[in-house]
Amino acid sequence: xxxxxxxxxxxxxxxxxxxxxxxxxxxxxxxxxxxxxxxxxxxxxxxxxxxxxxxxxxxxxxxxxxxxxxxxxxxxxxxxxxxxxxxxxxxxxxxxxxxxxxxxxxxxxxxxxxxxxxxxxxxxxxxxxxxxxxxxxxxxxxxxxxxxxxxxxxxxxxxxxxxxxxxxxxxxxxxxxxxxxxxxxxxxxxxxxxxxxxxxxxxxxxxxxxxxxxxxxxxxxxxxxxxxxxxxxxxxxxxxxxxxxxxxxxxxxxxxxxxxxxxxxxxxxxxxxxxxxxxxxxxxxxxxxxxxxxxxxxxxxxxxxxxxxxxxxxxxxxxxxxxxxxxxxxxxxxxxxxxxxxxxxxxxxxxxxxxxxxxxxxxxxxxxxxxx
Numbered sequence: 001x002x003x004x005x006x007x008x009x010x011x012x013x014x015x016x017x018x019x020x021x022x023x024x025x026x027x028x029x030x031x032x033x034x035x036x037x038x039x040x041x042x043x044x045x046x047x048x049x050x051x052x053x054x055x056x057x058x059x060x061x062x063x064x065x066x067x068x069x070x071x072x073x074x075x076x077x078x079x080x081x082x083x084x085x086x087x088x089x090x091x092x093x094x095x096x097x098x099x100x101x102x103x104x105x106x107x108x109x110x111x112x113x114x115x116x117x118x119x120x121x122x123x124x125x126x127x128x129x130x131x132x133x134x135x136x137x138x139x140x141x142x143x144x145x146x147x148x149x150x151x152x153x154x155x156x157x158x159x160x161x162x163x164x165x166x167x168x169x170x171x172x173x174x175x176x177x178x179x180x181x182x183x184x185x186x187x188x189x190x191x192x193x194x195x196x197x198x199x200x201x202x203x204x205x206x207x208x209x210x211x212x213x214x215x216x217x218x219x220x221x222x223x224x225x226x227x228x229x230x231x232x233x234x235x236x237x238x239x240x241x242x243x244x245x246x247x248x249x250x251x252x253x254x255x256x257x258x259x260x261x262x263x264x265x266x267x268x269x270x271x272x273x274x275x276x277x278x279x280x281x282x283x284x285x286x287x288x289x290x291x292x293x294x295x296x297x298x299x300x301x302x303x304x305x306x307x308x309x310x311x312x313x314x315x316x317x318x319x320x321x322x323x324x325x326x327x328x329x330x331x332x333x334x335x336x337x338x339x340x341x342x343x344x345x346x347x348x349x350x351x352x353x354x355x356x357x358x359x360x361x362x363x364x365x366x367x368x369x370x371x372x
Contacts, residue, residue, distance in 0.1 A: 012351050015085040015092070016344075020047070020111065020118035023084040024056060027110045030091035031058035036108075039220075043208055045115045045125035053114035055212055059220060060095070061105030067226040067369045069100075070217075071362065072109040075130050075209075075231055075283055077116015077123065081344040082303055083232030084110060084117075085351070086358035094359050101370035107220050112209050120336045122315060122343070124207060127322070131233075132191035132202030133210045134289075135281035141202070142280045143194075146187035150175060154188065155198045159320050160331070186277045188312055199319045202281055213283060217290045226295040226372075228365050231283050232358070234343045235311050236275040237304030240353035242361065243267055245274050245300040247284040254297050261368030262361065266299070276302065297368075301361055303354050305345055314342040 017023035031038055036058040043053045061068070071090070073083025087108050090098075100106065111117050115125045123129050135141065147154065153168040176184035191202040203210075221227050237243045244262045248255040249270040258266045267274040284298040305311070317335045326332055345351075 012085075012348060012355060015089045015355060016081060016351050017084060017088075020053075020080070020114060021051065023080070023088075023117070024054070024111060024114075026088050027056055027058070027084060027091070027108075030088055031056075031108070034058075034060060034091055034095060036060045036091075041212055041216075043114060043212075045208075047115070047118040051118070053111075053118060055112055055114065055209065055216075056110040057216060057220060058091070058108045058110070059105060059222075061100075062103060063222060065105035065222055065224045066103035067101065068105040068107050068221045068224040068228070069362070069365050069369060070107040070109065070221065070227065070229040072112055072213075072229065072231045072283075074111040074113050074117045076233055076235075076343075077113040077119070077121045078339060078343045079122065079232070079234045080111050080113070080117040081340075082234045082354050082358075085355060086232060086362070089355050089359060090362060094362065098363060098366060099370075100366045104366065104369055105222060105224060109213075109216060109220075112213060120340050121318060121322070122339075123201070124209060126203065126207065127196055127201050127319075128203040128207050129191060129200055130203075130207060130209055131283055132200065132279055132281045133207050134213075134283055134286035135202065137203070137205050138193070140280060141193035141204075142191070144187060144190060144192050146175075146179075146183065147190075147192045147200075148194075150187055151195070151198065154316065155195070155323075156316075156320055157324055159317060159325070185308065189277055190279050191281070197319075197323050199315055210286060214286055214290045217287050221291070221294070224294065226297075226369060227287075227291055228297045228299075228369055229287055230299055230301050230361065230365060232301050232303070234303045234354075235305055236302050236308065239304050239306070239345075240350045240357075241304050242357045243275055243302045243304070244361070245269060245276050245302050247278065247282050247298070247300075257297050257368065258299050260371075261297075261364050262299075275304075276300075301358070303357070305350070306342055311342050314339045 074080025269278040
């Protein structure tokens with residue numbers, strides 16, 4: 001079989017794994033079969049069954065690349081199912097036909113938040129949203145008066161009293177009606193740094209995965225002058241479709257490059273065109289600091305699932321469960337099932353769309369990197 005002849009397609013179910021441990025093993029096996037340079041970085045946290053957790057890295061290409069395409073998954077834990085599947089598809093079958101420019105390295109970083117991936121959480125072992133953690137601590141912490149006002153409704157102490165909880169949800173709706181639902185969305189999604197037990201906590205120090213991302217971005221890109229880094233997420237946007245979310249303004253060089261590569265799928269949080277609000281401390285900021293002397297195109301590939309109201313309700317319930325509830329209960333199992341569904345729908349059509357679009361996004365990045 002020639003290097004350019006595609007291998008037989010692998011069933012969707014063999015790309016989408018049922019759990020973190022299977023995803024990690026499949027990633028390692030597929031990378032080893034490709035002869036990739038493999039690296040495994042164990043984290044100090046343990047999994048739900050006391051199992052070991054690691055961030056796993058695979059690199060294919062020259063030791064002194066001109067450019068590098070990096071694809072990372074699982075920064076938001078439970079969102080890792082989709083990113084891991086795209087990575088596995090790339091290793092198992094897409095590499096054969098991938099039109100990659102000469103001198104281009106391929107870097108795959110699997111499960112940046114293995115604790116959340118393993119335990120079906122969006123946050124890490126310290127309840128930290130890692131995509132809010134890449135700020136200067138504490139100088140970069142952003143205060144949110146709206147979050148403080150809505151704190152009790154966002155972070156209820158009880159969720160076993162339907163009438164009381166309904167009253168709290170009415171408070172959120174009334175805020176949206178009075179202040180605008182864009183402002184409500186920002187209050188609930190942007191992040192906060194005062195309440196370690198609260199939803200959307202950005203942390204009070206650099207988390208272990210944060211420091212590892214920075215080290216990997218520096219060492220594993222192997223001095224390449226041009227780097228494209230795609231971090232895969234799920235949740236926002238139309239079901240099964242992708243939005244390429246940029247944290248840069250529309251006139252910034254990296255936004256212009258991204259638009260040339262991925263077209264109208266690219267949207268800016270700064271301009272307000274994105275489905276996501278601008279947030280403090282995204283992974284893009286950490287990458288930009290480490291790779292400040294490179295041409296960096298950092299982007300979030302966000303695959304849509306359900307509406308934001310359902311997503312927020314699932315996150316709110318999961319946070320309550322870990323702060324006040326009982327994991328080993330019917331309610332706890334129901335909350336976990338809903339959180340997984342919200343960020344990885346049990347829908348073969350959705351999975352197939354993610355794989356098809358994910359493969360296209362990767363190829364378009366390679367095509368873009370070929371243009372100097």
